[in-house]
Amino acid sequence: METEIKIPSVGESVQEAILAEWYKQDGDRVHKDEPLLVIETDKVTLEIVAEADGILKIMVSEGETVAIGAIVGIIDTAAASDTAESPPAEPEAKSPPAPSPESPAEEPKPAEPVVVSSTQQILSPSVRRVIAEKNLDVAKIIGTGPGGRITKSDILLYEESLVCDQLPLAAEERTPKAEPEQIIRKPMTPIRKRIAARLLESKQNTAMLTTFNEIDMSRAMEIRTQYKESFQKKHGVSLGFMSFFIKACVEALKEFPELNAFIEDSDIVYHNYCHIGVAIGAERGLVVPVIRHAENLSFAELEQAIVDYVAKIRENRLELADLERGTFTISNGGVYGSLLSTPILNIPQSGILGMHKIEKRPVVIDDQIVIRPMMYVAMSYDHRIVDGREAVTFLKRIKECVENPERIMMEV
Template sequence: PQASAPAQPAAPPAEKKAPAPTASTAIPDGLALAPSVRRLIAEKHLDVTKIQGTGPGGRISKGDILLHLEKAPAGIPEAPPVAAAPTFPAPVATEERKPMSPIRKRIAERLLASKQNTAMLTTFNEIDMSRAMAIRSLYKDAFQKRHGVALGFMSFFVKACVEALKEVPEINAFIDGNDLIYHNYQHIGVAVGTDRGLVVPVIRHAERMGFAQVEKAIVDYVAKIKENRLELADLEGGTFTVSNGGVYGSLLSTPILNTPQSGILGMHKIEKRPVVIDDQIVIRPMMYVALSYDHRVVDGKGAVTFLKRVKEFVENPERMALEV
């Protein structure tokens, strides 16, 4: 019989591959290591150059790895898994075009004309509101009961401006061509912010009014504005304007002239501040006030004098009643 070929020895079982080492723990090529040793190095992220081998020819054994871990148990910390960053849709830049409303267009035209056609300058002062606040607090209930309206600070300032305009009449004057027109009456415009824009209804002959009449006029105009009943005639004929940016939190600003007027007073937020009175530092409720004026009509002396008189009248409201 024909002789059969000798049986081939069975192939050894395939070795289980160790995890691929990271760049920081790469095993040098040609370094003879048992598979179990390679796997342990990869799992612990070890630097083989720092491990002392005790096997034949300095070969690193599993025991060498364990001894190295005992000496430096922390090893190289495994990097935590990095969570994928959340993705968001890219923001879309949008625009919206709306035509200007007639009232906003008119406001823009008038403000631009005021800046271009006047020599506007602004002077500032501050007012101690302690006395006015005390009087308002003392009489507000009786005032409301008798007159049917609340006592606000706007009436204090309107009446103070009326008295100061009598002393500095050029602020109550207009330029008409080559002439100056002086007014022997005070039509005071009161700036009111609305959803449609800023409007300035005029309190006519404020010099003939008391505090209650001024407050009633303001309340009536506010009602007209809310009910959309304001007429063009309500906005015409003013000789001076008072604007209160303090109701919106403004601490200081430079109001723009309401042409052809030559002056506008800006009221601001009442804020407690340290001030020196009789060489003592005290805390008082203070308000910055600003007077913008047309320098073509009003000199600096007149503007400063006007603002000083407004300050004196508001800080001592009884002076307005006594006309001193």
């Protein structure tokens, strides 16, 4: 019997995918629920697992575009069992034939006598020793001594001539050879094409503007350090700073609903819920999974949702539904060391918050210069729907909530 390997549906808007990678080779034995291949669409990357045990027959190669529902391979479930065949018997080693008693071993021939040239007859012992040590060709040395005898000066002149002859070659070897310039051309993946198209669309179709502020992370860091162990023991996840910012954004979005709204044609669509997208860098490109109804979730539930999404991205299990219906986005460039950046709107949303690296800086508090862990934050917004006053006040509200986490009632 045979089990077909089909490209599954990942959403109504997706009609085709690229077979990005086979984890197995044609003819390999596979087991049920074992990952077989990865497909890539313009929105998600997804692993496909084996539905049965058997021998894999690959029908579509890596890199090919396939339609949803297409058969890319077969698992032969009626293949031979795992019993290994006995290895073929090795041929007997043949012993070398014994020497014939009738043919006696050949006796070694005596070494031929070394002929001493006539030139060597006129060499002094000291000159002969130098020539032997330096392995010089006597026939190429011109003697200038009495009767054409070779002197030590003749040897020095000969060695200098050898050096001069090798200089042009050495200079040529030291000169690096000009290698032809090389380029590598690779087609853009569907996800990269989609990212490029959406970023370009965002720049062209929104009146994007960015406002900046900075946040003193001292109190948030103190609370995180104080409750880190108890939080981990109680909820099974680590307490990170992203949940602080999600909570702060939820509070600010309640006060400024324009940042949680879309423009559709000539209408403004307001949302009475907060579906917060969290930008996560993946191997194949940036993805923004959505934490739904973040206004109803605790700190632990927010952190667990982030952990679950990171695992799904790493294991190529992210679904199209995980990326849909976001109303506001948070991007954390600080995990890569970014000190300040301008995030681009995730259309059709009207706001995106950019977090950055926490860095100790001198600040003035109560007329005193002190060192505090500071973070620059940036908030890009669509000026068509959000005025500058609302945007600046919105970001200031986030700053107040993060600097005073008690105001957002953290559960520990």
